[in-house]
Amino acid sequence: MIPRYSRQDAAAIWDPSTKYKIWFEIEAHAATKMAELGVIPKDAAETLWAKGKDAAFDSDRIDEIERTVKHDVIAFLTHVSEIVGPEARFLHQGMTSSDVLDTCFAVQLQRSADLLLEGTDLVLAALKKRALEHKFTATVGRSHGIHAEPVTFGLKLAGYYAEFVRARKRLEVAREEISTCAISGAVGTFANVSPEVEIYVAEKMGLSVEPVSTQVIPRDRHAAFFAALGVVASSIERLAVEIRHLQRTEVLEAEEFFSKGQKGSSAMPHKRNPVLTENLTGLARLVRSAVVPAMENVALWHERDISHSSVERGIAPDACVHLDFALRRLAGVVENLLVYPENMQKNLDRLGGLVHSQRVLLALTQKGMSREDSYSAVQRNAMRVWRGEGNFLDFLSADEDVSKFFTREELEPFFDLGYHTKHVDTIFARVFGE
Numbered sequence: 001m002i003p004r005y006s007r008q009d010a011a012a013i014w015d016p017s018t019k020y021k022i023w024f025e026i027e028a029h030a031a032t033k034m035a036e037l038g039v040i041p042k043d044a045a046e047t048l049w050a051k052g053k054d055a056a057f058d059s060d061r062i063d064e065i066e067r068t069v070k071h072d073v074i075a076f077l078t079h080v081s082e083i084v085g086p087e088a089r090f091l092h093q094g095m096t097s098s099d100v101l102d103t104c105f106a107v108q109l110q111r112s113a114d115l116l117l118e119g120t121d122l123v124l125a126a127l128k129k130r131a132l133e134h135k136f137t138a139t140v141g142r143s144h145g146i147h148a149e150p151v152t153f154g155l156k157l158a159g160y161y162a163e164f165v166r167a168r169k170r171l172e173v174a175r176e177e178i179s180t181c182a183i184s185g186a187v188g189t190f191a192n193v194s195p196e197v198e199i200y201v202a203e204k205m206g207l208s209v210e211p212v213s214t215q216v217i218p219r220d221r222h223a224a225f226f227a228a229l230g231v232v233a234s235s236i237e238r239l240a241v242e243i244r245h246l247q248r249t250e251v252l253e254a255e256e257f258f259s260k261g262q263k264g265s266s267a268m269p270h271k272r273n274p275v276l277t278e279n280l281t282g283l284a285r286l287v288r289s290a291v292v293p294a295m296e297n298v299a300l301w302h303e304r305d306i307s308h309s310s311v312e313r314g315i316a317p318d319a320c321v322h323l324d325f326a327l328r329r330l331a332g333v334v335e336n337l338l339v340y341p342e343n344m345q346k347n348l349d350r351l352g353g354l355v356h357s358q359r360v361l362l363a364l365t366q367k368g369m370s371r372e373d374s375y376s377a378v379q380r381n382a383m384r385v386w387r388g389e390g391n392f393l394d395f396l397s398a399d400e401d402v403s404k405f406f407t408r409e410e411l412e413p414f415f416d417l418g419y420h421t422k423h424v425d426t427i428f429a430r431v432f433g434e
Contacts, residue, residue, distance in 0.1 A: 001321045005283060010324040013111050014317035020057040022104045023076055026201060027091045028052060030099075030183055030193075033200035040090040047087040055083050073097040094192030098304060099183045102217040105312065106179055106207055109225060112320035113175035116232070119327030120168045124161060126334035128432060131157035135424060138417050139253060139344035140355060145245075149355050150348060150420040153254075153339060158431045160239050167232045174228035177221050181205060182213035187303040215304035219297045222312070226294035229319050233287035236326050240277035240284070243333065247274045253344045257336035276333050283326040290315035348417075352385045353392035359414045360396060367405040377401045 001011055012018055028048050035045035057079060066075035074097075081088035092100075135154035140147050181202035185193045202209045210217050247255040256276050258264075264271030293315055297308035348355060357378050364374035381395040381402075389395075393415060397408035 001317050005279075005325045006321045007325055007328065010112065010115050010321045011317075013108050013115075014321065016059040016062075017057065019104060019108070020059070020062070020076060022107050022205075023073075023100050024052050024055070024057070024080065026100050026103050026183075026205065027077075027080075027095075029201045029204045030095060030197050031090060031093070033194075033197045034090075034093055037194055037196065039093055039194075044087040044090045048084055048091065051084045051087075052080060055080075057083075071097070073100055094185050095183060096186045096215060098216045099185065099193075101309075102213075103181045103183065103201065103205065103207065105316070106181060106217065107205055109178045109222075109316065109320070110175055110206065112316075112324070113171055113178070113225075115324050116171050116229075116320070116327065117168060117175070119324055119331065120164055120171060120232070122331035123164050123327055123334065124168070126331045127157050127161040127164065130154075130334055130337065130339075131161055131428075132432075134339060134341075135428060136421055137339070137341050137344065138348060138421065139341075140348045147347075147351055147355055149358065150417055152421055152424055153341075153344065155424060155427060156242070157334075158428060160235075160242075162431050163235050163238070167235050170228040170231060174225045178225045179207050180210040180217055180221065181207040182210045182217050184210075184213045184215075186215060188212065188214040214302075216300065216308075219294075219300060219308055222308075223291075223294045223298050226290045226315065226319060229323050230288040230291040233284040233323055233326065236323075236330050237281050237284035239330065239334075240280035243277045243337065244274045244281075247272075247277075251343075251347065252340060253347065254337055254339045256333055257338055276329060280326055280330055280333070283322050283329075287319045287323045287326070290319040351392070352390070353415050354382050354385055356392070356415045357382055359419065360402075360411065363414060364402065364405055369401075369405060373401070 001014065003011075028045070031040060031045040031048050034040045035042040057076070061082075062072075062075045062079045065078050066072055069075055069078070073092075077088070077092055080091065131154045133154070134157065135152060137153040138150055139153045139156070141149050141151040181198060182188070183193060183198035183201050184190050184195075190198075198209055201207075212218075243254060243256065245251065246253045255272065256274050258272050263269070264273045264275075293311045297311055300308060361371075361374050361378045364377065365371050369377070377399060378396075381392060381399055384390065384395050385392045393408070393411060396402050396406075396411055402411075
């Protein structure tokens with residue numbers, strides 16, 4: 001994790017102290033059920049909770065032990081025995097390391113998903129507010145980066161809102177899929193630990209039971225989780241790139257908020273750069289970088305190997321923490337975005353009415369001109385405007401072929417912006433409800 005792009009709430013989930021607390025809870029809950037089943041003494045399970053529940057597990061001490069035993073879970077259990085005493089020998093009865101590691105991992109991913117859902121809700125709230133604010137703010141739509149036809153800025157934002165509704169659903173599904181517990185022992189047969197222990201631990205940890213866990217929880221679940229994060233990151237980037245384009249000096253239809261005292265360049269005092277959205281583009285790349293390794297983790301040998309372990313130690317904290325940060329940053333960018341309707345209108349007018357070319361084309365075909373001839377007539381006049389020779393309506397009015405069908409007065413209504421916004425209410429109702 002990069003501290004610069006980490007929120008404390010998100011980073012704390014992956015802190016060793018949190019991990020060891022979860023490990024202890026898994027082990028202690030398992031011990032409680034084993035005591036109920038008569039596998040271990042009840043007073044031993046009670047002592048484990050009494051002495052370990054509020055213990056501060058020493059990461060440095062665990063690391064010191066691991067340097068000798070070369071095994072993280074054994075190092076942890078050894079340290080617990082130093083705190084709890086002789087009763088610690090009843091921990092981990094019939095369990096294997098992956099029971100602890102994978103169940104803990106599920107808890108950490110679940111908690112991270114909860115934060116990601118909260119961040120997505122912030123983005124949705126900001127997008128809805130600004131979309132309604134600019135529902136009928138006319139702006140030019142672009143395809144291939146070139147002026148196409150009029151839209152509204154609110155419609156742009158409504159489209160992103162709908163996308164983040166889908167993002168939220170993906171995160172919900174990913175959270176559910178990843179929230180499974182495995183306490184099934186070596187190679188997952190329950191030979192030395194009862195399935196009842198797994199059911200009990202799953203309930204206590206807020207998880208469901210993994211149907212077949214071999215010795216690990218199947219990694220297709222994790223692949224789906226990180227793939228969902230990658231798609232959400234791409235949605236963040238799409239909106240970030242849009243804002244970056246709109247902030248370009250030649251466009252300047254919207255820009256990131258520039259706070260008092262903020263400086264854009266160490267060399268050029270006039271600069272106001274889209275640094276936040278550029279940062280979001282970079283963070284999206286980081287999050288997506290976790291997807292392929294997560295996919296490659298699916299194919300483990302037989303009932304398990306640990307080729308996935310080192311990968312997940314890296315990608316899980318990074319992807320979850322950075323996506324959490326990115327969502328919160330995006331919500332702030334949208335909420336504080338500076339919007340310039342006057343510049344939007346200027347850009348709409350830049351090409352002298354060319355944004356209405358399709359309406360003229362269709363009108364000519366409806367009057368009886370062939371589509372080929374209509375396209376040719378409209379295009380040749382449009383190209384004159386592109387060359388800077390004058391105004392589109394003027395050229396159309398003077399065109400011999402066009403004037404056979406329309407007078408200037410009859411052409412003028414085809415240049416009405418309102419024609420392009422007549423169904424905005426319909427689209428908004430689809431996105432936001434009636």
